[in-house]
Structure formats: structure tokens, C-alpha cells
Amino acid sequence: MIDYTQLYAxxxxxxxxxxxxxxxxxxxxxxxxxxRWGDLPDWRAALExxxxxxxxxxxxxxxxxxxxxxxxxxxxxxxxxxQLRRLHPWRKGPWDIFDLTIDTxxxxxxxxxxxxxxxxxxxxxxxxxxxxxxxxxxxxxFGAGARRVVGIDPSAKFVAQFYALKKYLGTDKPVDLLxxxxxxxPPNLRAFDTTFSMGVLYHRRSPMDHLRELRDTxxxxxxxxxxxxxxxxxxxxxxxxxxxxAKMRNVWFLPSCxxxxxxxxxxxxxxxxxxxxxxxxxxxxxxxxxxxFESLADFLDPGSPDRTIEGHPAPKRAVLVAKVP
Numbered sequence: 001m002i003d004y005t006q007l008y009a010x011x012x013x014x015x016x017x018x019x020x021x022x023x024x025x026x027x028x029x030x031x032x033x034x035x036r037w038g039d040l041p042d043w044r045a046a047l048e049x050x051x052x053x054x055x056x057x058x059x060x061x062x063x064x065x066x067x068x069x070x071x072x073x074x075x076x077x078x079x080x081x082x083q084l085r086r087l088h089p090w091r092k093g094p095w096d097i098f099d100l101t102i103d104t105x106x107x108x109x110x111x112x113x114x115x116x117x118x119x120x121x122x123x124x125x126x127x128x129x130x131x132x133x134x135x136x137x138x139x140x141x142f143g144a145g146a147r148r149v150v151g152i153d154p155s156a157k158f159v160a161q162f163y164a165l166k167k168y169l170g171t172d173k174p175v176d177l178l179x180x181x182x183x184x185x186p187p188n189l190r191a192f193d194t195t196f197s198m199g200v201l202y203h204r205r206s207p208m209d210h211l212r213e214l215r216d217t218x219x220x221x222x223x224x225x226x227x228x229x230x231x232x233x234x235x236x237x238x239x240x241x242x243x244x245x246a247k248m249r250n251v252w253f254l255p256s257c258x259x260x261x262x263x264x265x266x267x268x269x270x271x272x273x274x275x276x277x278x279x280x281x282x283x284x285x286x287x288x289x290x291x292x293f294e295s296l297a298d299f300l301d302p303g304s305p306d307r308t309i310e311g312h313p314a315p316k317r318a319v320l321v322a323k324v325p
Contacts, residue, residue, distance in 0.1 A: 001047035002163045004028060007176040010148060014126065016191035016219065023186070024178075031179025032156055043160035046086040047167075051076040053098060055168050060143025063109065064136065066168040069099040087161050089291040092133040097168055105291035107284045108136045111198065111227065115319050118275035120223050122146045125193035128217055131200035134161035135177045141196070142175045150192075151177040152185070182213050192217050198227035199317075202245075207253050211267040218324040224269060229254045230277065230318040235262060239312065246299035246308045246315060257318050269322035276319040 008024065011017045034040045053076055055067030069077060081100055093104030123145035129138050132151035135158070141149045153159065162177040169175075178184075195217045197210070204210040214224055231239045233256035245251035255263065257274040264272035285296040296315070301307045306314050 001044070001050075001167065002032065002159060003171075004176065004178075006172070007150075010174055014148070014191070016126075016189070020186050020189065020191075027180055027184050028178060031154065031184075032159070037156040040156050040160075043087060043157060046083045047160060047164055049079070049083045050164060050167055051079050051083075053080065053168065055098070058169055060139050060169075062143075063096060064093075064139045064143075064165075064169070065096040066165075067098040071098055084164060085290070087157065087164060089293055090134070090161065090288075091158075091291060092136040093290075095136075095165060097165065103288040103290050104136075105285060105288060105295055109140075110284050111317075112137060112140045114276045114278060115198075115225060115227065116140075116144065118319065119225050119321055120194065122194060126150075126191065128152070128192040128195045130182050130195065130197045130214065130217075131203075132158075132177060132196070134158045134165075135175070137196060137198065138162075138175050138177065139169065141194075142173060146194075148174040149176070151175075152180045152182065153177060154179060154181045182210070182217075185213070185217060188216050190216065190219050192222060193219060194223050194225060196225045196227075198225070201226065201228040202252060202254055203250050205252050207255075207263060208267060211263060211269070215268050215324055220324060222324045224264075224320075224322045224324070226260075226264075226320045226322070227317060228260070228320075230257055230260065230316055231313050232256065232316070234258050241310070241312060244310055245312055246296075246310075247294065257320070260318070260320060264320065264322045268325070270325055272320055272322040274318055274320050278317055280315040280317060 011021055053072040056071050059065040090102050090104045092106050092108045093102050095102040122141055124147045127141045127146040127149045129151040132153050135151045138149045138151040156179055159177050159179045197214055201207055231254050235258040237256040238259050239254040261272040287295040301309055
């Protein structure tokens with residue numbers, strides 16, 4: 001079910017990515033090492049148990065959807081839901097698979113709708129999505145016309161979720177998710193037309209290094225689409241939480257938008273621009289039947305929802321775009 005044969009064959013025809021190919025199978029094997037992911041055999045078993053159903057149609061542009069309930073008997077649809085639920089928790093989505101709605105923690109479609117009007121058209125572009133989770137935005141980028149989309153995320157569960165859905169969305173589609181982090185991409189690759197980094201920067205101990213790594217994935221003239229947590233403030237303002245932020249241990253830097261634009265210029269980008277700022281609300285991030293762990297409501301001060309449980313400003317997210325010279 002997790003098969004990169006077509007990806008490797010496709011990358012042979014992209015000269016800028018061909019140098020990565022000799023290392024890639026070994027990196028993938030390391031990323032899917034069962035000694036690293038003790039539950040990986042269970043996730044693979046769920047993939048193998050998915051019923052074979054041919055969707056009557058697929059959709060990627062307005063939403064991500066495969067088939068309708070009439071495409072399969074009720075017992076197959078029940079088995080489909082059973083196996084997909086074995087891959088709980090589902091963070092990014094939503095997904096509509098044979099009229100089964102996977103109601104994910106995040107309304108990632110809302111984020112996509114905020115991002116898409118502000119970026120270069122994706123038609124025929126080679127797209128990289130860094131820290132893509134289960135690949136929701138990869139499919140939306142494909143739906144917007146990208147010729148090939150490569151997602152990377154080191155979580156093997158997200159990879160399993162992606163390939164469970166790709167079984168029905170189209171194993172022949174040029175959309176793939178690699179079990180890798182950005183540090184696994186060859187330095188100075190300079191290959192992609194558009195690179196997305198959404199919800200990653202604040203998890204990096206060195207934001208400057210991350211921005212430079214992102215820059216080095218892009219061809220000259222390529223575009224970075226960066227989404228991250230920010231704070232209100234002016235140039236130089238940045239929150240560095242000493243403990244947790246919204247119950248997360250691995251939050252390091254929350255800059256103001258002006259500070260982040262300055263960081264982008266310092267790291268070699270040109271024309272950095274903040275195109276959207278949005279406070280995260282309980283409609284966009286919440287606990288659901290498909291994600292039963294804590295979510296945004298548990299991370300905020302119940303007496304003052306404009307603050308996190310630790311007393312920091314509540315999550316606010318900005319989208320920035322920048323070009324590579």
C-alpha cells in the first residue's frame with residue numbers, strides 16, 4: 001500500500017530532482033523503520049484491510065472527495081470506516097470518502113481558502129509541502145493545477161493516513177508523501193516552484209536555519225508560502241515561551257509579522273509580505289469523533305479565552321509569501 005515506485009519513476013523525468021533519487025529509497029526505509037514506529041505493523045494492517053472500492057468520481061479543487069455511498073455495498077462501507085478509524089487521530093482535513101466524512105481536528109480547508117488567493121497560480125508547478133501532516137494541502141495543491149506535489153512529514157502515522165486515502169483518490173496521481181523531515185532534503189536542491197511550510201516554523205529551535213532550508217528547496221524565482229504562529233507587535237518583537245505554549249512543549253519562537261518579514265529578508269528572500277492574519281477559533285480547531293484527544297478549547301484559559309492556559313496570547317496565525325532571487 002505504501003509504494004513509491006511511481007514517484008521514483010516520475011522523478012527520473014524532473015532533472016532538478018534526479019540527484020535526490022539515489023538516496024531517496026534508503027531515506028524512505030529509515031523513515032518507515034518498524035523499530036522506530038512500534039505501531040507501524042498495525043497501521044500497515046489497516047491499510048491492507050481496506051476494501052477494494054472503485055470511486056465513481058474524485059474531486060480535489062473545492063474539497064477532497066472520492067466516490068459516493070452508492071459505489072459500494074453497506075458492508076464494504078462499514079469495513080472502510082472501521083479501518084480508517086484504526087488510524088486515529090485524524091488531524092488535517094476534512095475528507096469525504098464514499099460519503100463518509102472524516103471530520104478532522106483542523107478545518108484545513110479554511111486555511112487553504114485563506115492562502116490560495118495570495119499565492120502564485122499553481123498550474124504546472126512543482127510543489128513541496130513541508131510538515132504536511134496527512135497531506136490534505138498536497139491534494140488541494142494538485143487540485144489547483146500543480147503538475148507534481150511532494151509532501152514530507154516524519155510521522156509514519158500521517159504517511160499511513162495519506163496512503164489509505166490515496167487508494168481511493170488515485171494511486172496514479174502525482175501526489176506523494178515521504179516519511180522525511182526537511183533536513184533529509186539535499187542541501188541547495190533548488191528544485192521546487194512553490195514550497196509550503198505551514199504550522200512548522202514555531203516548532204523549530206532555529207527559525208533562521210529553517211528559513212534557509214526552505215529557501216534552498218526553491219528554484220530561482222520560486223515562492224515560499226509560510227504559515228506560522230505570530231504575536232502582535234512591531235519590528236524585533238518575538239515571544240519565546242520558557243515553558244509550554246498552549247500545552248505544547250516544542251514551541252520556540254513566535255515573532256511579530258514585522259519581525260518575521262525581517263527574518264525572511266535576512267535569510268535571502270525578497271518581497272516578503274504578510275497576506276493574512278487570523279486568530280484561531282474553536283470552529284477551526286476542535287475535538288471531534290475522529291480526533292478525541294485535547295484540542296483548542298483545552299489549551300485556552302477558560303476565564304480569558306484570549307490567553308492560553310499558561311497566560312500567553314492565544315494562537316494567532318499569519319500567512320506570508322516571499323520570493324527567491
